[in-house]
């Protein structure tokens with residue numbers, strides 16, 4: 468859209484979002500030998516940024532972080548947008564496509580606490596703050612005695628509340644902490660098997676207008692194919708199960724030696740039950756494999772777990 472040859476990148480304004488947008492900007496400049504002024508960052512406030520007092524699952528779900536940015540893309544105010552893949556809705560409006568993903572960061576969750584080194588070592592009845600239904604359910608599956616309460620806000624706010632003793636512990640994505648240079652706050656890293664990540668965790672997605680060949684071609688040069696394959700499996704899984712954004716869901720795919728391996732999990736909110744499915748196959752079948760895993764769980768899980 469930009470007749471001036473400039474690429475405008477839309478992003479939220481949180482420190483993590485800005486880090487992600489700057490990383491995409493630097494990658495574009497490096498890949499195409501662009502001058503600094505050829506890629507601009509445009510900060511866009513989203514509805515999700517204004518809700519701090521309740522879980523987002525209670526406020527309308529994930530489109531909250533993308534709606535205003537999608538509108539800016541569609542009206543040409545920006546040419547591409549950068550998102551944490553974890554916070555994206557399963558569907559974008561007509562006319563917007565995911566043009567690629569950056570190479571994925573570590574997908575695991577990190578344990579942060581002033582009281583213990585690991586989740587299992589927390590004292591009986593400890594209070595863990597988290598806004599994530601998945602983390603709450605996985606915690607209670609491992610430690611039914613632990614109380615989980617709502618803890619929202621950006622990464623810095625959450626770390627401050629732990630330091631001030633408002634909660635005994637919290638869990639955050641290791642990816643975000645690394646990007647913000649705060650990995651030194653991590654007490655321990657959770658095991659992938661016991662604590663599978665959210666769909667998209669650690670991945671950064673770039674969206675563009677479907678018909679904008681110039682921007683899409685430019686993004687092709689920085690897109691990481693294996694991350695795209697993994698995300699195709701994970702997002703297909705989520706799409707099948709997305710009946711309710713109040714269901715704790717985990718999903719993770721890896722591409723190794725030309726094979727994609729996916730594992731997905733649906734939990735009851737209190738962690739008392741969980742349903743798992745795994746598939747592996749050719750990378751070009753990634754979306755089909757993720758979707759099959761989702762339907763497998765749909766066929767087995769009690770309907771009240773997945774109900775609205």
Ligand SMILES: NCc1[nH]cc(CCC(=O)O)c1CC(=O)O
Nearest residue numbers: 551553639640642643668669670
């Ligand atoms: N929901 C907020 C959010 N979205 C992406 C990340 C971390 C970075 C990532 O997963 O790429 C976080 C914070 C967190 O869960 O700790």
